[in-house]
Amino acid sequence: xxxxxxxxxxxxxPFSAVMKxxxxxxxxxxxxxxxxSFIIARNEALLESHLVIVQFLTMLVGAGxxxxxxxxxxxxxxxxxxxxxxRTLKAFLWTEAKxxxxxxxxxxxxxxLRAAVFRVPAAETTAITASxxxxxxxxxxxxxxxxxGMKSVGIDPAHSSTTIQVLxxxxxxTLTVHVxxxxxxxxxxxxxxVFFGGVVGGNGGGSE
Numbered sequence: 548x549x550x551x552x553x554x555x556x557x558x559x560x561p562f563s564a565v566m567k568x569x570x571x572x573x574x575x576x577x578x579x580x581x582x583x584s585f586i587i588a589r590n591e592a593l594l595e596s597h598l599v600i601v602q603f604l605t606m607l608v609g610a611g612x613x614x615x616x617x618x619x620x621x622x623x624x625x626x627x628x629x630x631x632x633x634r635t636l637k638a639f640l641w642t643e644a645k646x647x648x649x650x651x652x653x654x655x656x657x658x659x660l661r662a663a664v665f666r667v668p669a670a671e672t673t674a675i676t677a678s679x680x681x682x683x684x685x686x687x688x689x690x691x692x693x694x695x696g697m698k699s700v701g702i703d704p705a706h707s708s709t710t711i712q713v714l715x716x717x718x719x720x721t722l723t724v725h726v727x728x729x730x731x732x733x734x735x736x737x738x739x740x741v742f743f744g745g746v747v748g749g750n751g752g753g754s755e
Contacts, residue, residue: 572706576713583608583720590724593732599671600727603662607675608719610654611682615711618643618690623704626694640691647687655680669743670736674727681722686715 587594594601621643625631631639658679662672690711694704730736 576709580713580716583717586720586724593724593728597671597727597731599667603675604723607678607682607723608716610679611686611715611719612712614650614683615686615690615715616708618687619694619707619711622691622694626704643687643691647684650687651680651684654683670731670739673739674730678723678726682719685718689714
C-alpha cells in the first residue's frame with residue numbers, strides 16, 4: 548500500500564514501521580557504545596595512575612558529540628531543503644574543513660583554561676588539550692561526511708545525528724587514552740612537568 552505524502556511536514560508512516568526502524572537503530576547503537584567500556588577497561592592502569600583524565604573524560608567525549616552533531620545537522624538540513632547538492636558539495640565540505648580547524652583550536656583553548664582553573668598538572672593538561680583538539684576536529688569531519696555516506700547507501704541521513712554521538716563516544720575515549728599514553732607514559736610528560744613546574748599557571752596540585 549502506498550504511503551500518503553507528508554502533509555505540513557508530518558509523515559504519516561505506520562507507527563509500527565517507524566518504531567521498528569528507530570528501535571532497531573537505537574538498540575544497535577546501544578550495543579556499539581559498549582566498545583567504549585572495553586577500551587576504558589583495557590587502559591585501566593593508565594587511567595588509575597592519572598585520575599584527572601577520567602574526571603575530564605565526560606567533557607572530552609561530550610565536546611566531540613556536540614561538535615559532530617552540529618556538523619551532521621547542518622548536512623541533514625542542507626539535504627532536506629536542497630541547498631546541499633552536487634553543485635555546492637565541494638564548497639560546503641571545504642567550509643566544514645575550515646570550521647573543524649578553527650573550532651578545534653577554540654575548544655582546545657577553552658579546555659586548557661578549564662584545566663588551568665582546576666590546577667591540573669601540566670602533563671595531564673597537555674594530554675587533555677591535545678585530546679580535545681583531535682576529538683573536535685575528527686568529530687566535525689565525521690559529522691559532515693556521515694549523513695552523505697548514509698544517503699549514498701540508502702540509509703536515512705537523519706540517523707546520523709544519533710550515530711555520531713555514539714561514534715564520538717568510542718573515538719573520543721580511544722583518542723584520549725592513546726594521546727594520554729603517548730604524553731604521560733613517555734619522557735614527553737616529564738619534560739612538560741619540568742618546563743611548567745608541575746602545574747599550568749603555577750605550583751600546586753589538584754583535580755577538577
